[in-house]
Amino acid sequence: MGREELLKKEITVTVNGETFTKSVSCNKTLLSFLRDDLYLTGTKEGCGEGECGACTVIMDGKPVNSCLVLAVEAGGHEILTIEGLSRNGELHPIQEAFIRHQGIQCGFCTPGMIMSAKALLDRNPHPTEEEIKDAISGNLCRCTGYKPIINAVKDVAERGEKR
Amino acid sequence: MSNSYIGKSIPRMESFEKVTGIAKYVHDMALPGMLYAKILTSPHAHARIVSIDKSEAEKLPGVKAVLVGSELPYKLGLYLIDKDILAKGKVRYQGEAVAAVAAESEEIARRAIELIKVEYEPLTPVFDPVEAIQEDAPLVHEDLGSYDYMKGVFNPIAGTNIANHFKLRKGDVEKGFKDSYRIFENEYTMPQVNHVPLETHAVIAEWTKSGRINIYTSAQSPFAVRNLMSIAFKIPHSKIHVRVPYVGGGFGGKAGIHLEPLAACLSKKAGGRPVKIVASREEEFNTIPSRQGLTARIKTGVSEEGRVLAQEIVYYWDAGAYADYGVNIGRASGYSGAGPYEIENVKLDSYTIYTNHPFGTAYRGFGHVEFFWAIERQMDIIARELGIDPYEFRMKNLLKPGSITITGEKIRENTGRVDKCLKTVVEAIEWGEQKTEEEKQEEFKKGKVTGKGFAVLHKAPAMPTFTSCSAIIKFNEDGSVNVVVSGVDYGQGTYTALAQIAAEVLKMPIEKVHMVWECDTDTGPYDWQTVASRFTFMGGNAIIKAAHDAIDQMKEVASAVLRAPKDELEIGNEKIYVKHNPDEFLTYREVAMGYTYPNGNSIGGPIIGRGKYIAQGLTNLDPETGQGLPALDWTYGAHAVEIEVDVRTGELELKKVVSAFDVGKVVNKLLCEGQVVGGVVQGIGTSLYEGFVYTPDGRLLTNSFTDYKIPTSKDIPDVVEPLFVETPQLDGPFGARGVAEHPMISVHAAIGNAIYNAIGVDIMELPITSERIWRAIKEKERRDQRAKTLKG
Numbered sequence: 001m002g003r004e005e006l007l008k009k010e011i012t013v014t015v016n017g018e019t020f021t022k023s024v025s026c027n028k029t030l031l032s033f034l035r036d037d038l039y040l041t042g043t044k045e046g047c048g049e050g051e052c053g054a055c056t057v058i059m060d061g062k063p064v065n066s067c068l069v070l071a072v073e074a075g076g077h078e079i080l081t082i083e084g085l086s087r088n089g090e091l092h093p094i095q096e097a098f099i100r101h102q103g104i105q106c107g108f109c110t111p112g113m114i115m116s117a118k119a120l121l122d123r124n125p126h127p128t129e130e131e132i133k134d135a136i137s138g139n140l141c142r143c144t145g146y147k148p149i150i151n152a153v154k155d156v157a158e159r160g161e162k163r
Numbered sequence: 164m165s166n167s168y169i170g171k172s173i174p175r176m177e178s179f180e181k182v183t184g185i186a187k188y189v190h191d192m193a194l195p196g197m198l199y200a201k202i203l204t205s206p207h208a209h210a211r212i213v214s215i216d217k218s219e220a221e222k223l224p225g226v227k228a229v230l231v232g233s234e235l236p237y238k239l240g241l242y243l244i245d246k247d248i249l250a251k252g253k254v255r256y257q258g259e260a261v262a263a264v265a266a267e268s269e270e271i272a273r274r275a276i277e278l279i280k281v282e283y284e285p286l287t288p289v290f291d292p293v294e295a296i297q298e299d300a301p302l303v304h305e306d307l308g309s310y311d312y313m314k315g316v317f318n319p320i321a322g323t324n325i326a327n328h329f330k331l332r333k334g335d336v337e338k339g340f341k342d343s344y345r346i347f348e349n350e351y352t353m354p355q356v357n358h359v360p361l362e363t364h365a366v367i368a369e370w371t372k373s374g375r376i377n378i379y380t381s382a383q384s385p386f387a388v389r390n391l392m393s394i395a396f397k398i399p400h401s402k403i404h405v406r407v408p409y410v411g412g413g414f415g416g417k418a419g420i421h422l423e424p425l426a427a428c429l430s431k432k433a434g435g436r437p438v439k440i441v442a443s444r445e446e447e448f449n450t451i452p453s454r455q456g457l458t459a460r461i462k463t464g465v466s467e468e469g470r471v472l473a474q475e476i477v478y479y480w481d482a483g484a485y486a487d488y489g490v491n492i493g494r495a496s497g498y499s500g501a502g503p504y505e506i507e508n509v510k511l512d513s514y515t516i517y518t519n520h521p522f523g524t525a526y527r528g529f530g531h532v533e534f535f536w537a538i539e540r541q542m543d544i545i546a547r548e549l550g551i552d553p554y555e556f557r558m559k560n561l562l563k564p565g566s567i568t569i570t571g572e573k574i575r576e577n578t579g580r581v582d583k584c585l586k587t588v589v590e591a592i593e594w595g596e597q598k599t600e601e602e603k604q605e606e607f608k609k610g611k612v613t614g615k616g617f618a619v620l621h622k623a624p625a626m627p628t629f630t631s632c633s634a635i636i637k638f639n640e641d642g643s644v645n646v647v648v649s650g651v652d653y654g655q656g657t658y659t660a661l662a663q664i665a666a667e668v669l670k671m672p673i674e675k676v677h678m679v680w681e682c683d684t685d686t687g688p689y690d691w692q693t694v695a696s697r698f699t700f701m702g703g704n705a706i707i708k709a710a711h712d713a714i715d716q717m718k719e720v721a722s723a724v725l726r727a728p729k730d731e732l733e734i735g736n737e738k739i740y741v742k743h744n745p746d747e748f749l750t751y752r753e754v755a756m757g758y759t760y761p762n763g764n765s766i767g768g769p770i771i772g773r774g775k776y777i778a779q780g781l782t783n784l785d786p787e788t789g790q791g792l793p794a795l796d797w798t799y800g801a802h803a804v805e806i807e808v809d810v811r812t813g814e815l816e817l818k819k820v821v822s823a824f825d826v827g828k829v830v831n832k833l834l835c836e837g838q839v840v841g842g843v844v845q846g847i848g849t850s851l852y853e854g855f856v857y858t859p860d861g862r863l864l865t866n867s868f869t870d871y872k873i874p875t876s877k878d879i880p881d882v883v884e885p886l887f888v889e890t891p892q893l894d895g896p897f898g899a900r901g902v903a904e905h906p907m908i909s910v911h912a913a914i915g916n917a918i919y920n921a922i923g924v925d926i927m928e929l930p931i932t933s934e935r936i937w938r939a940i941k942e943k944e945r946r947d948q949r950a951k952t953l954k955g
Contacts, residue, residue: 035191040184041184041187041190041191042183042184042185043184044188044190044361044362044411045190046361046362046363046444047444047867047868048443048444049444049867049868049869051444051867051868051869052361052444052868054361081184082182082183082184083183083184085183086183091179091182091183095182095183098178098182099174099175099178099179099182100174102174102175102178102833102834102837104175104178104181104182105175105412105654105655105656105837105841106360106361106362106409106410106411106412106413106653106654107177107180107181107182107186107409107411107654108188108360108361108362108411108412109361110181110182111182111184114182132876133876133877134877136876137875137876137877138875139876140359140361140868140873140875141361141876142358142359142360142361142412142414142841142845142873143361143412143654143841144837144840144841144844145840145841145842145843145844145845145874145879145883146844146874146875146876146879147840147844147879147883148837148840149876150876
């Protein structure tokens with residue numbers, strides 16, 4: 001067995017409801033696994049250091065910076081990415097609210113931002129404004145000034161749309 | 164359906180792509196056989212490169228190309244050709260690219276970079292722009308005198324660090340000062356700041372063996388990339404193909420040319436395999452350019468009644484190691500650098516100065532964020548010292564219809580109204596009755612003091628006199644259209660506004676207007692650059708012309724088929740009909756690809772509308788006096804803020820920001836408001852948190868999100884209120900003018916003015932950190948105490 005193989009490990013991970021068994025390098029991040037191995041490029045890399053939140057995905061119901069999680073650590077867990085949010089072409093209520101309020105400009109922070117919002121609303125369907133700001137405070141956005149994003153999340157909570 | 168789409172709040176057309184992760188950025192792309200590149204950067208701010216040994220790196224399996232500066236006989240520059248693709252002979256800032264590797268994987272490239280050995284001999288650096296123009300200062304570019312530059316527009320001075328000296332002379336300042344009741348002299352500074360687009364710069368380039376260069380890049384200006392590459396490499400434009408997919412924010416930082424030439428050269432060396440470079444966040448801060456720093460000295464003479472009689476201004480721009488857009492920022496800030504005021508006597512010198520800092524480039528506001536910090540703080544200080552309300556003081560001096568600007572331009576009724584913007588925001592914060600000294604003392608004792616402040620702003624597109632753009636409207640078989648432009652929508656929402664304009668003129672549903680997303684220099688029509696808040700204005704005008712061209716072509720066909728003169732035809736509801744008999748019509752669909760008569764005869768052919776627009780009436784400015792017409796359109800604005808300061812900690816809470824802009828005509832309210840709210844919050848970052856910090860030897864300390872903080876969701880004011888004034892711009896599309904950069908300008912000055920209003924201290928340096936406020940409070944307490952003691 002070569003050195004490269006020794007540094008690899010087989011993992012079974014569920015991503016957006018689909019189960020994958022793959023051999024991954026021990027130093028591969030979950031972010032790189034999603035983007036480079038599964039071609040799920042909706043999850044973005046903004047800094048690679050866990051500071052910007054662009055790579056946020058949901059792991060077992062909790063938002064994580066996928067650049068700080070190793071792919072091998074994700075083995076045996078359930079991952080939800082932006083690609084798994086809309087079903088059969090139908091947008092999730094959070095996605096619709098982001099459009100209504102235009103909590104989007106360049107779109108690069110958007111997937112991570114939406115995943116943080118989803119994790120918040122799943123555990124707390126009626127957050128206060130402060131709780132919303134807290135929940136997305138790890139997601140940097142340079143375009144929108146956050147107001148329309150906060151309004152979008154509030155709107156979803158008020159409408160009580162869930163899925 | 165007159166005017167039905169203009170003014171409508173329509174969400175971005177690409178919203179679905181962006182909320183689902185479908186939108187593809189260069190970051191997300193890969194080509195077959197693609198290599199990955201990494202860059203070795205300089206650890207020194209100023210040093211001679213003694214030797215580079217890359218042999219170990221070249222031996223590493225998987226490495227396909229290793230490049231150093233001496234292999235690249237090319238020079239780059241926008242207006243002043245001063246930059247090598249990789250440092251040659253010496254390095255001029257810490258973070259400058261010295262060598263690069265392309266390899267089979269990022270990991271191999273990273274390892275190879277570590278194997279390159281560079282020997283440096285440190286040189287004396289210079290960091291402060293004011294020091295850098297002293298006679299004995301170390302030279303950043305010894306060869307400045309031999310560099311090529313845009314003559315007649317810029318003025319580099321050989322044998323100095325001055326990359327450009329812009330001069331403006333109006334009236335007689337000496338006489339103005341002599342006639343003045345009082346004279347005020349102050350210095351203001353602003354550090355360098357970074358754009359922080361969430362997507363760092365990314366490029367994939369291939370230089371094929373056939374001699375073509377194909378590029379995918381996260382650039383704001385595809386044609387500028389092509390043009391600059393063509394000049395640098397001496398390759399015909401037609402052999403360079405630049406494509407721009409979705410771009411994750413730019414703010415000016417992706418306007419010029421950055422990693423594209425390096426990726427192309429690596430590809431050439433690797434035998435034509437495509438090479439991808441993605442800047443790390445550290446490189447985004449440290450290697451790729453940021454906003455220039457500014458030291459501003461202003462001397463203002465005023466009459467007893469509060470008229471500004473004379474102003475002498477010197478702007479010292481910290482351009483960093485290369486000129487890039489910096490020389491044009493110095494120029495733009497020169498011709499508009501006294502603010503939107505009518506001043507009879509002005510002397511202004513704007514020096515773009517080389518230093519050993521990372522270099523400066525365009526950033527939202529293009530110099531105006533920087534100098535308005537000085538101008539609008541200065542105006543408040545003067546008003547207060549004269550005992551005049553700062554609102555009244557500004558109203559006495561602001562430009563109005565009939566005023567002459569400092570370059571000699573006459574302001575007209577349709578130029579826009581800065582006074583209306585100011586009035587709007589001042590009313591919104593209920594400026595008026597001031598707190599008594601007792602009330603202030605009472606608040607101070609409680610520990611939290613409130614204050615209000617405001618500031619005005621203006622900006623015109625800073626661009627060459629010959630700036631032009633074009634648009635194509637292609638009809639599809641079903642009667643829908645594809646609109647092709649080459650300005651980039653990197654988040655501003657311009658494409659949506661342009662679709663509204665196209666739908667409006669073509670009188671068709673906006674759902675049938677498809678904006679072609681990827682910009683492509685091979686197939687798209689020319690556009691100069693997507694900068695300067697000019698895309699809606701110029702692109703909009705080009706689209707209106709393209710739509711009229713398409714309509715004319717359709718009428719040509721309809722005229723024959725309907726047997727009616729062209730001028731008796733009208734359009735509406737996707738039909739061309741006879742004015743007096745609307746039942747006689749052809750649908751767009753029937754003529755889109757050519758009309759076919761029942762017997763099979765056909766006429767016309769595919770409808771392709773073509774439109775163009777070139778800036779009109781602009782002149783080069785007189786090199787000695789700066790007089791002339793530099794501005795296509797002026798957008799005016801004002802901000803007013805309400806703050807609360809914790810006097811024990813210096814913490815500042817921004818409670819409310821109200822902003823008003825004279826945008827001529829709001830094309831899309833939802834998106835206009837988005838520009839304002841986003842710009843204001845970006846301006847808050849510059850005001851309160853952001854600024855490059857260096858070690859004494861010029862190493863950047865703030866090169867990560869750990870050390871460089873931008874506003875988060877928890878740092879925004881309770882209220883950000885965007886308001887619009889509409890004085891139609893007669894030559895703007897439906898009366899519109901640009902508003903992309905403006906929301907970021909003058910936010911800091913409004914806050915600075917509010918701080919004085921609250922606690923009586925003047926902050927002269929940015930950013931206004933809590934520490935700076937706390938120190939100013941302590942200093943004031945010491946002063947007050949000393950005054951008391953002296954009195955006692």
